[in-house]
Amino acid sequence: MAITNLDRRRFLAATAAASAATMVAPFVRTSHAAGTLSVGFWDHWVPGANDVLTKLCNEWAAKEKVELKIDYITSQGSKILLTIASEAQAKSGHDILALPTWYATAQARNLEPVDDIVGPLIAQFGNAVAVVEYLGKQNGRWLAVPATPGSQTKPPCGRIDLFKQHVGLDLTRMYPVGAPPDKALADKWTWDTFLIAAEKCFKAGYPFGLGLGQTTDSVDWVGALFASYGAELVDPKGKITVNSDATRQVLEYARRLVKFLPPDVFAWDDSSNNKWLIAGKGALIMNPPSAWAVAKRDNPKVAEQLWTFPSPKGPKGRYDPGLPYFWGIWKFSNNKPAAKSLLTYLSRRPAIEALVNASGGYDIPGFSGLRDFKIWAEQGPPRGTIYHYPARDDQIVSISAAPAPTVIGSQIYAQATVTKMIAKCTQGGESIDKAIAWATSELEGFMRV
């Protein structure tokens, strides 16, 4: 190989030529002319769901000439929460990050407002669901864009055969596929009926699998129970309101219900109720259709008998637990226009439908007008098993601890105050007044600013 020595004269000549060429050359738009964008999405548990999201993103990136980097971050081991906390501290990381439930408002000061994205979406798809607005909007400003992947509700999922046999209730008639609910039956579907059904199934050897531990599945269904009785721990202004007749009523109810639940529910985590249903040990759980999806694979005979339908109604309404996800743009993002463009692209109706389909109907869009996708009616067996999974009728989708200001609500939720209250006055053998006094003291602590 010939080696040429680069002397001073030749170096100067070469650089001068290069500079001249640069100055006269026309501007060529490179494949990544609009810069780079780094995104951290939630790692979906449904096989193939991430691929559809990646495909949509790549379509957008090719069109907009943006160099896109996608990371899928699992929620296992709270990794997504750790990522949020560390990026917020470091003021560095992804441009867009998936934010579960309380973490959009928790990071409000670090997020770029997205009213310019969400406003047109509301105009197009109807209002955001109550829980989405509660967790995504603060002081009249949208902090993050409601994300479809990961957003879920946790209504009851019951056994058609066991309900017919032991409760005398046809779930498929009460909430039929592709049609509104049977009004007479749905009106009777109250927490009192639920208690009677729980007792009957317990006596038949198929207790309801309702956790009372400290993880989200437990906190969510108990939150719906509290809400349907109007038992608020803290009101929207931040005033502690736990010491109320409504709370006493709920705790009295819980005392009666706990007798018909498995004795170990106080130690249940988010997988316990799924296992309970899939193993054929129980007649009902409150969960997204992941339990049904796993049963379809592992115990098809049980899956064929599962039906997802709205929660029972209480004196203050019918509340379904809901856990929305958001996509937030960090204020420190270097490419906010590209980030907003991507989120707008992913929030178009065809994109949302593709994402819902990819999740097998597990993901629920955050807008009330997006409840007509075919997937929910087509999934089975039994066909239409998750038709009533998205709230369409008289359900109010809410989250445990609402309507407390989110800075307090997030702590009520994370500390599982509601399930602990029940545990104290049932397993712990304390009086209801003592459980309320304990909760009051906890809530006073959460008020710290």
Add this chain to the structure above:
Amino acid sequence: MKRLLRRKSTIAFAMALPLLLIIASLVIYPAFYSIYLATLNKSMERFVGLGNFGFLFTRETFWMVVKQSVIFAVSAVFFKALIGFFVAHFVHNVPTRGQRKWRGMLLVPWVIPPAMSTLAWLWLFDPSYSAFNWIFEGIGVHGVNWLGDPYWARFAVILVNVWVGAPFFMIMYLAALKSVPEQLYEAASIDGANWWQKLWFITLPMMRNIIAITALFSLIVTFANFDIVRVLTSGGPVDQTHVFATWAFQLGIASSDIPLGACVSLFMFPILGVAAVFILRDISQRGNEA
């Protein structure tokens, strides 16, 4: 300058420098940063001095966590030391040929990452499908609510910690036992000492320093334990198995109150600091006496 570079201490410092830099960046900086975080208000916008610490003192759950952390760490270290001591004697008395096999097998619980082995324990204690309960029911005994009953849940987390940590004590004690001169035992035998007297007057005094250092080291690690409690109980039922690290995580990350979480995690520091001072002072005094 040349003379300075040739000095042994300069070379030693240069060789230790990479480690010092790693410690500074991964231990000292985060430690000071967490002190800084602990002095901020909840929204991390305002300096509140020691306000967060004062606030914690007023919380019932905090004192419960203090009590539980102490029960957890002290009882776990005690049983680890006890089991490690007996097993070390057992292995020490195994003929040399088979000893390596025993040592290897007994170290397995300590070698497996605790998060993984605790998952296996979780299946054994599973609320609905406990393998232990399955065996109990097979012999006609009622199953135990391992993780749902506060007392059994505490027992379970301590048991797993002892299972994971006892091999460390065993290997340290075994090394100490091997360093005790055989002549001392021979002399004691000639004087008519029985096994208990040999243990009390020779083995234990000779192992005293290693016992103290191992206990201190283990106390620090056990106080700071996170994975076992997190995987087995997540602090439940009703917070009754939380230790400092898991409660700090619950407050700081899950509840988005990083200053309070930092504050809880810093409470381990003075407790362990006091323990370290006393134990190390004792060791150094004995060193001077010798």
